[in-house]
Amino acid sequence: MGEKNSVVPRIPDVTEKKRRERGPIKKNHLLRSKMLRILLVVTVAFVGANGIAIGQETSGDSELARHYNSRYSIFDEPYNIEFKYHNYEQMSRFLRTTSLRFQNLTALYSIGKSVKGRDLWVMVVSSSPYEHMIGKPDVKYVANIHGNEAVGRELMLHLIHLLVTKYGSDQYITWLLDNTRIHILPSMNPDGFEVSKEGSCDGGQGRYNARGFDLNRNFPDYFKQNNKKSQPETEAVKEWVSKIQFVLSGSLHGGALVASYPFDNTPNSLFQSYTSTPSLSPDDDVFRHLSLTYSQNHGSMFRGAACSASQPGFKHGITNGAEWYPLTGGMQDFNYVWNGCMEITLELSCCKYPPAEDLPHYWEENRVSLIKFLAEAHRGVHGFVIDENGNPVERASVKVKSRDISFFTTKYGEFWRILLPGVYKLEVYANGYSPREIEFMVIEQHPTLLNITLHTTKITHDDERRHVTASEEERRRKGRRKPVWS
Numbered sequence: 001m002g003e004k005n006s007v008v009p010r011i012p013d014v015t016e017k018k019r020r021e022r023g024p025i026k027k028n029h030l031l032r033s034k035m036l037r038i039l040l041v042v043t044v045a046f047v048g049a050n051g052i053a054i055g056q057e058t059s060g061d062s063e064l065a066r067h068y069n070s071r072y073s074i075f076d077e078p079y080n081i082e083f084k085y086h087n088y089e090q091m092s093r094f095l096r097t098t099s100l101r102f103q104n105l106t107a108l109y110s111i112g113k114s115v116k117g118r119d120l121w122v123m124v125v126s127s128s129p130y131e132h133m134i135g136k137p138d139v140k141y142v143a144n145i146h147g148n149e150a151v152g153r154e155l156m157l158h159l160i161h162l163l164v165t166k167y168g169s170d171q172y173i174t175w176l177l178d179n180t181r182i183h184i185l186p187s188m189n190p191d192g193f194e195v196s197k198e199g200s201c202d203g204g205q206g207r208y209n210a211r212g213f214d215l216n217r218n219f220p221d222y223f224k225q226n227n228k229k230s231q232p233e234t235e236a237v238k239e240w241v242s243k244i245q246f247v248l249s250g251s252l253h254g255g256a257l258v259a260s261y262p263f264d265n266t267p268n269s270l271f272q273s274y275t276s277t278p279s280l281s282p283d284d285d286v287f288r289h290l291s292l293t294y295s296q297n298h299g300s301m302f303r304g305a306a307c308s309a310s311q312p313g314f315k316h317g318i319t320n321g322a323e324w325y326p327l328t329g330g331m332q333d334f335n336y337v338w339n340g341c342m343e344i345t346l347e348l349s350c351c352k353y354p355p356a357e358d359l360p361h362y363w364e365e366n367r368v369s370l371i372k373f374l375a376e377a378h379r380g381v382h383g384f385v386i387d388e389n390g391n392p393v394e395r396a397s398v399k400v401k402s403r404d405i406s407f408f409t410t411k412y413g414e415f416w417r418i419l420l421p422g423v424y425k426l427e428v429y430a431n432g433y434s435p436r437e438i439e440f441m442v443i444e445q446h447p448t449l450l451n452i453t454l455h456t457t458k459i460t461h462d463d464e465r466r467h468v469t470a471s472e473e474e475r476r477r478k479g480r481r482k483p484v485w486s
């Protein structure tokens with residue numbers, strides 16, 4: 001924590017700024033959150049001053065009554081998370097309670113609303129919840145994109161509870177929260193969840209959003225035109241990931257037990273559902289490693305047993321997405337190709353919506369994996385792209401040579417890329433600067449810090465020819481949205 005304060009100036013938080021820019025929903029939420037905090041402080045101060053109860057329980061709703069009882073303070077209650085399914089109201093209450101009790105470790109924001117107007121809550125857990133820590137990665141989990149795949153949604157609430165209660169006592173979690181901002185969206189499809197049925201292991205009731213769209217087929221696709229009408233939940237996630245540079249992400253599902261990695265789609269998916277050809281990305285080694293990190297730390301995933309006789313088993317509990325079955329418009333390919341975020345899909349339970357009594361088992365199986373996976377954001381290379389005067393170069397295009405997926409620097413000039421140990425070359429391009437190529441090494445023990453200075457392209461008569469060549473290179477590169485390794 002000290003390092004963060006001494007090394008870099010504190011800057012306005014990306015998400016907070018976004019909230020301000022985004023208008024009434026965020027403003028209302030901020031205001032509401034502030035009012036709640038003020039109310040809480042007033043309540044605590046009042047009880048502390050005279051200890052007199054001014055409210056009586058006048059209705060059968062004890063929740064409501066407690067809020068009007070001055071003796072009541074959320075700090076008097078044990079902070080627990082039960083092993084049961086939380087509907088939208090209960091989930092929202094848990095998140096609000098957490099944000100009130102752990103104000104220095106959490107921030108609650110909404111990235112938008114579902115078709116039926118439910119907030120898509122995101123909870124940040126970090127020692128810097130309201131501010132991006134310059135040079136340190138932002139990571140995320142997105143659960144319940146399919147409304148009837150309920151385990152991940154509950155695991156996210158337990159993960160939040162674990163992180164905030166272990167900070168300061170557990171060394172690993174303290175390190176993780178001091179060096180990472182973890183954004184958790186427990187339900188991307190709250191409308192679907194509300195119409196799903198506990199105990200329903202298969203089937204599609206609640207899978208889709210309120211307009212009947214499969215949200216994990218609703219993103220722009222790298223390989224094929226996706227003509228599905230973009231849904232509010234999808235739009236919210238697209239805007240979210242365009243504003244925060246997430247380095248690593250997990251998308252939580254159910255109905256199988258496997259970690260699945262990009263690509264989900266394939267260039268030749270004409271007869272898609274019936275092929276089983278892998279569609280390998282240029283970062284296949286990294287994605288396999290990330291998936292194995294999850295399956296190896298999981299209670300049973302690594303064994304790769306099939307969920308049923310009609311379903312496949314998976315060697316070491318991992319699979320390439322397209323090799324399992326290709327799909328168009330998935331979220332993980334979108335994160336990887338468009339946003340420079342390594343996302344994998346985590347299928348956490350053979351039964352999509354198992355009885356609540358099974359939840360302790362799922363939590364136990366996934367607890368370590370969920371934490372170890374996020375820590376992988378600290379593997380590989382990271383650094384800053386700056387100009388000759390030390391100013392950050394924003395939107396510089398960065399690429400690891402021979403891994404033909406570009407990613408971009410943030411407004412602070414930061415970049416991150418997860419890589420396994422080895423020697424690599426980084427290619428950096430930015431408008432108005434000469435391109436650069438830098439060799440670097442990645443080791444197992446800690447990430448490589450690589451700062452790159454770009455030099456302005458001087459447009460003199462002598463240099464004009466070279467400049468034009470650089471611009472052509474830039475145009476050529478920008479136009480190359482289609483895969484070049486296929």
Ligand SMILES: [Zn+2]
Binds near residue numbers: 146149253254
């Ligand atoms: Zn799913």
